[in-house]
Amino acid sequence: MKIAVDAMGGDYAPKEVVAGIEIARDRYPEVEFDLFGQNDKVKPLLNNAERIDLVQADEVIAMEDEPVRAIRRKKQSSIVLAAQAVRDGADDAFFSAGNTGAILAAGLLIIGRIKGIDRPGLTTTLPVINNPKQDQFLMLDVGANADSKPFNLYQYAILGKYYAQTVMGFDNPRIGLLNNGTEADKGDMAHRAVHDILGSAKDLNFIGNVESRELLNGAADVVVTDGFTGNAVLKNTEGTALSVLKLIKNSILEGSLTGKLGAAMLKPTFKNIQNKMDYSKYGGAVLLGVKAPVIKTHGSAKAETIANTIGQIKSMLENHSVDNVVSYFNDHSDEMAAMKADMQK
Incomplete structure (x- = not known):
């Protein structure tokens, strides 16, 4: 399994993000990582590149940026590129400690909702x-x-x-x-x-x-x-x-x-x-209802919290939590549509 990581998101990024990913890498030998960020800032912090690939992202979405506008304008940001990698199937899950609104927008607009779910939570x-x-x-x-x-x-x-x-x-x-x-x-x-x-x-x-x-x-x-x-x-x-x-x-x-x-x-x-x-x-907090795991941890998260969140993502992937939701909503699509129509009367 491979996780796309926004290396530039969070109050202590990229230092604590990289440290947390290295802890998680050593803790979970079956997990690989794509770190999206500015390589000149990320690479010097990396002690061991085993199962960690760096992907250059020229732009950073800051905490104060307006989320949807930032997603649309900063196409080369670490959040956008990481979400696109998940959408395209190169990675299995998306993790960030950055701008909450931008992460939610990336999950909804780039990765996309599961069919049948009106609003992910x-x-x-x-x-x-x-x-x-x-x-x-x-x-x-x-x-x-x-x-x-x-x-x-x-x-x-x-x-x-x-x-x-x-x-x-x-x-x-x-x-x-x-x-x-x-x-x-x-x-x-x-x-x-x-x-x-x-x-x-x-x-x-x-x-x-x-x-x-x-x-x-x-x-x-x-x-x-x-x-x-x-x-x-x-x-x-x-x-x-x-x-x-x-x-x-x-x-x-x-x-x-x-x-x-x-x-x-x-x-x-x-x-x-x-x-x-x-x-x-x-x-971290999970955006449920999108086509792949999207997880956001607190902006002030340090390395250990980040490593713990990777363990959470690993569990989601191993237990096929998204696949189970997709199957349920596919099997109950007619029932959902009828219920929604009744509520709108």
């Missing part, structure tokens, strides 16, 4: 804290689409189900709808409609509405929501975790000597909590 894996039987859950959409219709959320549930089964190892993942209460009649008209649709779907293990405060307790294996809400919840979860850790640290530093000694004794415990809350160990 961006998904991420988050930790479960207080459940010994579950250590992670999946949430989508977390930012690909600010506006979503009930039919889109139904398709997100299917996409999430297959990803949870093939990559995360859930046999029959519990699907939950993110809402402002657990009762079936909670939420606006759109959420009530989605609840009814998911509840009537025979091939989904729908458990009903879930509240955001219960997500980290393992309320569901797959949490479905619109991109605006999902992105807001994701950022709030990140921010709350960081704020709590800072609050604890500042309280210790400003406290008494006894408190500092106690904190020193509890240092392994604090480290344990930090590791538990670090969702980057699960990899």
Whole structure:
């Protein structure tokens, strides 16, 4: 398997990207890499070129660039060329830590949607804290689409189900709808409609509405929501975790000597909590619903996170997660079309 990598994307690119790819190369002997970037900046960072090919990309799409315009104008950028390599079959998956909007645009406009899927969704894996039987859950959409219709959320549930089964190892993942209460009649008209649709779907293990405060307790294996809400919840979860850790640290530093000694004794415990809350160990965010794996990790990702994300991509390729989705939507095309038509009446 071969992965197309945007070597120029991310706050610490290309240094951390190259370091991460070398870790992944040594960790996964069956994986090869095409690194797209400015060779004069990438090549000096490479310690060992085994199973790593450098592909010159003259341009870079910056974080502040307008995504769709950048994709159309910067034809020789590392993001565009990497996505084209996947579209043309030279590579099996596309990875970047760069401009999120540009990565999504490249996935949609260059690699393309799976037939039958209206709007691909961006998904991420988050930790479960207080459940010994579950250590992670999946949430989508977390930012690909600010506006979503009930039919889109139904398709997100299917996409999430297959990803949870093939990559995360859930046999029959519990699907939950993110809402402002657990009762079936909670939420606006759109959420009530989605609840009814998911509840009537025979091939989904729908458990009903879930509240955001219960997500980290393992309320569901797959949490479905619109991109605006999902992105807001994701950022709030990140921010709350960081704020709590800072609050604890500042309280210790400003406290008494006894408190500092106690904190020193509890240092392994604090480290344990930090590791538990670090969702980057699960990899990057995946654009589900396109014809090949498209994975975006955090812009501030360092080498180890990048290597972990490559492991995630490897698992997607080995378990044929995209192929399974294609087969499902091909087999249920008539059913999908009829359902969509009913919702539009």
